[in-house]
Amino acid sequence: MAIITLNNNSLSSVTALPAGVGGKVLQVVSVTKDSTFTTTSSSFVDVTGLTASITPSSASNKIAVFYNVSLSNTTSTAATLTRLLRDSTPISIGASGTGVQASGHVAVYNYNQGNVSISYLDSPSTTSATTYKVQLSTESSNTATLNRGQLTSDYGLTASSITLMEVSA
DSSP, X not given: OOOOEEXXXXXXXXXXXXXXXXXXEEEEEEEEEOSOEEEOOSSOEEEEEEEEXXXXXXXXXXXXXXXXXXXXXXXXXXXXXXXXXXTTEEESOXXXXXXXOOSEEEEOOTTOOEEEEEEEEEOOOOSSOEEEEEEEEEGGGOOEEESSOSSSTTSSOOOEEEEEEEEOO
């Protein structure tokens, strides 16, 4: 039987990838939420069940964050905003100014559903457990709903997810 070596080291003595081997996915964490969530808040609130944690193996590694949410609203003209947080810090948001900083938004008309899909490459610079979560807010105190349309209670049932991938430097 052949013994596999890396840079002339036995496998048990390899502690890092050789130079120039960055960009590999080292671990994946994914959470799917198939139940509904509603809010009437014009301030951002955490979406229960759309939180994922990952512990990077190196402070120089990056975390690729992907989330996809399906949203509806009780009025035909209101926007529903989403925001991504690393621990308590908003990330992947628009520039500061007079408007509300968000990661994404959807304006759904005639009570239909709309999807928001975000991908973001984060540099948390830590080896501590790091939590990413999705938040929602709605315009003008209307009711924003995740994973369901507004026409009836069982109309357009969907699922939303957040996925984290540690990528080697």
